[in-house]
Amino acid sequence: xxxxxxxxxxxxxxxxxxxxxxxxxxxxxxxxxxxxxxxxxxxxxxxxxxxxxxxxxxxxxxxxxxxxxxxxxxxxxxxxxxxxxxxxxxxxxxxxxxxxxxxxxxxxxxxxxxxxxxxxxxxxxxxxxxxxxxxxxxxxxxxxxxxxxxxxxxxxxxxxxxxxxxxxxxxxxxxxxxxxxxxxxxxxxxxxxxxxxxxxxxxxxxxxxxxxxxxxxxxxxxxxxxxxxxxxxxxxxxxxxxxxxxxxxxxxxxxxxxxxxxxxxxxxxxxxxxxxxxxxxxxxxxxxxxxxxxxxxxxxxxxxxxxxxxxxxxxxxxxxxxxxxxxxxxxxxxxxxxxxxxxxxxxxxxxxxxxxxxxxxxxxxxxxxxxxxxxxxxxxxxxxxxxxxxxxxxxxxxxxxxxxxxxxxxxxxxxxxxxxxxxxxxxxxx
Amino acid sequence: xxxxxxxxxxxxxxxxxxxxxxxxxxxxxxxxxxxxxxxxxxxxxxxxxxxxxxxxxxxxxxxxxxxxxxxxxxxxxxxxxxxxxxxxxxxxxxxxxxxxxxxxxxxxxxxxxxxxxxxxxxxxxxxxxxxxxxxxxxxxxxxxxxxxxxxxxxxxxxxxxxxxxxxxxxxxxxxx
Numbered sequence: 125x126x127x128x129x130x131x132x133x134x135x136x137x138x139x140x141x142x143x144x145x146x147x148x149x150x151x152x153x154x155x156x157x158x159x160x161x162x163x164x165x166x167x168x169x170x171x172x173x174x175x176x177x178x179x180x181x182x183x184x185x186x187x188x189x190x191x192x193x194x195x196x197x198x199x200x201x202x203x204x205x206x207x208x209x210x211x212x213x214x215x216x217x218x219x220x221x222x223x224x225x226x227x228x229x230x231x232x233x234x235x236x237x238x239x240x241x242x243x244x245x246x247x248x249x250x251x252x253x254x255x256x257x258x259x260x261x262x263x264x265x266x267x268x269x270x271x272x273x274x275x276x277x278x279x280x281x282x283x284x285x286x287x288x289x290x291x292x293x294x295x296x297x298x299x300x301x302x303x304x305x306x307x308x309x310x311x312x313x314x315x316x317x318x319x320x321x322x323x324x325x326x327x328x329x330x331x332x333x334x335x336x337x338x339x340x341x342x343x344x345x346x347x348x349x350x351x352x353x354x355x356x357x358x359x360x361x362x363x364x365x366x367x368x369x370x371x372x373x374x375x376x377x378x379x380x381x382x383x384x385x386x387x388x389x390x391x392x393x394x395x396x397x398x399x400x401x402x403x404x405x406x407x408x409x410x411x412x413x414x415x416x417x418x419x420x421x422x423x424x425x426x427x428x429x430x431x432x433x434x435x436x437x438x439x440x441x442x443x444x445x446x447x448x449x450x451x452x453x454x455x456x457x458x459x460x461x462x463x464x465x466x467x468x469x470x471x472x473x474x475x476x477x478x479x480x481x482x483x484x485x486x487x488x489x490x491x492x493x494x495x496x497x498x499x500x501x502x503x504x505x506x507x508x509x510x511x512x513x514x515x516x517x518x519x520x521x522x523x524x525x526x527x528x529x530x531x532x533x534x535x536x537x538x539x540x541x542x543x544x545x546x547x548x549x550x551x552x553x554x
Numbered sequence: 555x556x557x558x559x560x561x562x563x564x565x566x567x568x569x570x571x572x573x574x575x576x577x578x579x580x581x582x583x584x585x586x587x588x589x590x591x592x593x594x595x596x597x598x599x600x601x602x603x604x605x606x607x608x609x610x611x612x613x614x615x616x617x618x619x620x621x622x623x624x625x626x627x628x629x630x631x632x633x634x635x636x637x638x639x640x641x642x643x644x645x646x647x648x649x650x651x652x653x654x655x656x657x658x659x660x661x662x663x664x665x666x667x668x669x670x671x672x673x674x675x676x677x678x679x680x681x682x683x684x685x686x687x688x689x690x691x692x693x694x695x696x697x698x699x700x701x702x703x704x705x706x707x708x709x710x711x712x713x714x715x716x717x718x719x720x721x722x723x724x725x726x727x728x729x730x
Contacts (some may be wrong), residue, residue, distance in 0.1 A: 135650075135653065136630050137630065138646050138653075139629050139630065139631065139633050140629065140632065140650045141627030141628060141654065142627070142630070143627055143628075144620075144653065147661065148653060148657055149656045151657065151660055161664045161667070162667065162668070163665075165693070167666075169690060169693055172611060173607055173611060173689065174616060175603060175606075175607065177610075178585065178606065178607070181581060181613070181677060182581075182582065183599040185578065220657040227673050298597070301707065315597075332567045346701055361589060364585060365585060365589045368581075368582055368585035368586045369685065371582055372582065372586050392581060394574070395571055395574050395575050397578050397580050397618075398574035398613050398616070399620050399621045399626050400557070400576065400617075400626070401614060401617050402616065402617020402618035402619070402621050403617070403618060403621040403626050405614035405615075405617070405618060406614075406618040406621075406627070407628075453613065455630065456630065460628065488655055489583070502628075505631075550617065
């Protein structure tokens with residue numbers, strides 16, 4: 125198994141795509157331990173033949189339609205209403221907009237692309253250092269995977285056989301803590317910068333008029349999370365059905381209300397949705413085979429024994445799990461991370477008395493932080509492309525955000541389980 | 555012969571694109587139809603689930619196949635950060651493409667065996683009695699197409715490595 129893990133790491137390092145790295149490890153284990161492929165191949169397939177996983181392409185579709193449909197402009201204008209009096213308000217608008225967009229699309233990449241393309245020029249115009257702006261956008265876009273609905277949590281629920289609804293809710297409070305901490309960092313770091321207030325073309329309008337106009341303009345977009353979350357938590361629809369109805373609602377909004385959607389880019393969204401889904405599903409296929417063999421080799425229990433041999437203190441074991449998660453999240457992207465690590469670490473966490481829904485939040489915050497922590501840091505690279513800035517200029521502000529926002533959020537989430545379990549208990553009676 | 559190969563390959567890519575768009579739209583419409591039939595007409599469409607999942611698994615594997623062509627599969631771009639030597643970089647890229655190609659061939663063979671045993675077993679779905687080899691064959695077709703795309707990627711990588719090396723030598727000669 126150590127050689128298998130070595131093969132996984134080596135294939136990842138030499139640039140083999142993650143899904144194929146999983147398959148390479150699987151092939152090695154099958155040949156070396158003599159597993160029967162006539163059992164494993166259909167097993168992996170049966171895992172994909174699942175109605176819950178259908179929610180993924182539909183949420184990816186929402187993200188694509190909202191991105192092309194230019195909903196982000198209206199959401200940003202809406203978010204500006206709440207922080208106009210603060211000096212570094214535009215930075216806070218970025219954070220809030222990413223959180224709202226994340227609650228619509230369920231994807232951090234979609235949030236970064238949509239909000240980043242609009243906010244990068246605005247931040248530059250207002251005098252924000254460009255490296256800082258790109259770093260803030262990258263960090264804030266991770267809120268897309270913490271604020272429900274979140275594709276990562278759908279995958280966690282599937283891989284760990286947990287409630288999707290409880291998993292969605294577990295990351296809300298950590299997400300809110302992150303919003304607050306990132307906003308404070310933004311205000312503190314920008315206090316000495318020469319920040320100009322954004323040019324508001326409607327500045328002659330009174331606040332109530334501005335509020336009314338912007339709320340009306342943003343409301344077709346803001347209705348989306350209400351449709352999705354309301355119908356799921358109201359018990360009317362499954363996450364898959366809610367996502368489909370939301371897409372059906374988003375299409376006319378994109379075409380005729382926000383007018384960003386055209387026939388051509390609609391077809392592109394449909395094609396890209398299928399490709400992205402195919403890429404994720406191949407990862408799911410690979411991890412299904414790999415995790416099945418790991419369970420058959422009793423890896424989670426052996427890992428628990430190793431951790432317990434170091435210490436029997438739950439807090440120290442949680443710290444070790446977090447260190448392992450941080451290292452893994454630095455190497456692999458969030459989707460691969462949740463698919464690979466859930467079947468291995470969830471049983472370990474449960475063995476030491478951690479609630480599975482609490483673990484969902486710990487995993488999500490770790491993988492979120494891994495998205496902006498080099499060397500892999502996919503969102504940091506996207507952020508540098510969107511902000512058109514070398515990644516070296518983003519490193520210092522990113523480290524500050526990791527130390528003063530991400531790590532405290534991770535520690536609070538890990539050691540105060542009540543925070544992640546509060547909403548599942550309140551809403552679902554979990 | 556080369557022209558015919560290119561014509562057929564372009565046709566395959568076009569077919570994949572059309573299939574992906576149609577399957578995305580169909581999945582959306584079928585899931586919405588299930589919801590509306592349940593709430594507006596109080597009818598539960600049990601068979602719809604089987605049809606949606608059938609379309610979905612085909613979309614997954616044709617999507618993964620087209621993703622191999624577009625190089626959309628997620629990987630860790632760490633080689634360029636760690637290694638400066640262009641020759642070693644090209645070598646690693648070729649090795650990575652070769653591994654992907656070999657894996658696709660191995661999984662094509664295994665899934666073909668699975669497809670054959672699916673035909674022999676004669677298993678059918680519960681409601682619509684769809685033979686199980688219809689959804690299961692998507693695995694074989696998907697890996698077969700991925701083998702083809704990854705072989706073409708491998709050839710491209712090899713050509714790129716040798717051509718860029720030749721260009722470098724030519725440039726060096728020009729500079730004296």
